[in-house]
Amino acid sequence: MTPDPPRGTPAGMEWLSQSPTDPAFVQDPYPFYDRLRALGPLVGWTEYGLPMAAGYDVVNAVLRDRRFGRENPSPPPRPAHQAGFWAVEDHSMLELEPPRHTRLRASVLRAFTSRRIAEMEEQITALAQDLVAAFPSDRSFDLLDTFARPLPVRIIARLLGVPESDAPRLLAWSNAMVGMYQAGRTEAQERAAAKAATAFSAYLADIFRAPVPGSLIADLLDLAGQDRLSAPEVTATCILLLNAGHxxxxxxxxNGVAGLLSAGLWHAPMTPALTEEVLRHDPPLHLFLRYATEDLDLHGHSFRRGEQIGLLLAGANRDPAAFAMPEKLLPDRFPAAPTPLSFGAGRHFCLGAPLARSEIQIGLAVLSETCPTLRLTNRPTFADIYHFHGLSALKVTLT
Ligand code: HEM
Incomplete structure (x- = not known):
């Protein structure tokens, strides 16, 4: 049954109710995306009060549609206690649209070169091997703590040129900042996000005084010296890369280890095609929002300027019209299948995708080749938060 839409939300389309904090939903949100997609190209999600898209073609088209953007065209007044957060976020390319986004992204791409990423591959392999060498061989242990968590944060810290030993601080600031994007956030969370953004900026100001030669931070500071980037843009970019980058x-x-083991694919060669399939099958980021930047009609719904739409990237990745047997992890689905939307599409397409793909392919290859007997000791469960679809623990053994 379709519930009544909440007051103040668009009528004239089907509505579905699903609490995003329902523990059963968080464990497996895909059946809800299937129901939503089956009802039409745009269906209201009652708890968000927004039209949502879960079909591949619609999500892909809206991500590339210039009439939708991440920036709120008429932002509400901001309470003073959030100031520290916006002092950073207002300069983050992820929150900007052209022309500022174009300049900022092009400048950062000058520093985030494919050569630099290729150079990191050796380091990713060496670090993955070191982490595996330190696994306990006699008992069950958590693969998130021993492998999946330390690998990306150490790599992004090295790339930027910040001490790896600061990883716990970076993680704490990053988690506090993400709180600002949680539905139903409290004022305490907003204050914590602002405090974290201020502390993160002060920490970086110290690093900027003596950047590691050859590091990405050194390159970004060079660009600031040539007036291509402002000082707040350098700070916001470093924070974005550190946050988005791990x-x-x-x-x-x-999710990839759990998926491969459950599908009996642990011994399959970790090819680029299988990496892409791991990313498609169970991606970590499911929902992104866009604002209409003008009045427009889409699939029978009239959007007013400033109205939002929800894009379910993970729903698009499981659309049977784009991917046959979408619930199955298949090693040879790519390159024939369309590009999954796990990294988004269009002008905000993930800037770190080449690095992320290398970390995933190398990380999973090192694990499966050096630990052929690895198996799950518990059924992995997802953490009770919707904005990150990730496991709370991944207990495995090597016997
Ligand atoms: C943007 C996903 C890893 C840096 C995005 C977006 C997605 C995404 C979906 C687009 C958001 C939108 O359209 O609203 C992912 C996934 C990753 C990953 C699934 C890992 C598997 C990384 C890494 C880095 C990074 C390793 C950096 C080192 C960025 C940046 C943007 C971005 C800078 C903003 C691009 C822009 O606004 O133009 N990412 N990301 N990401 N990501 Fe990633």
């Missing part, structure tokens, strides 16, 4: 990769590695 958590999603951690959870793709965790």
């Amino acid at each position: 958590e999603a990769t951690v959870h793709t590695l965790g």
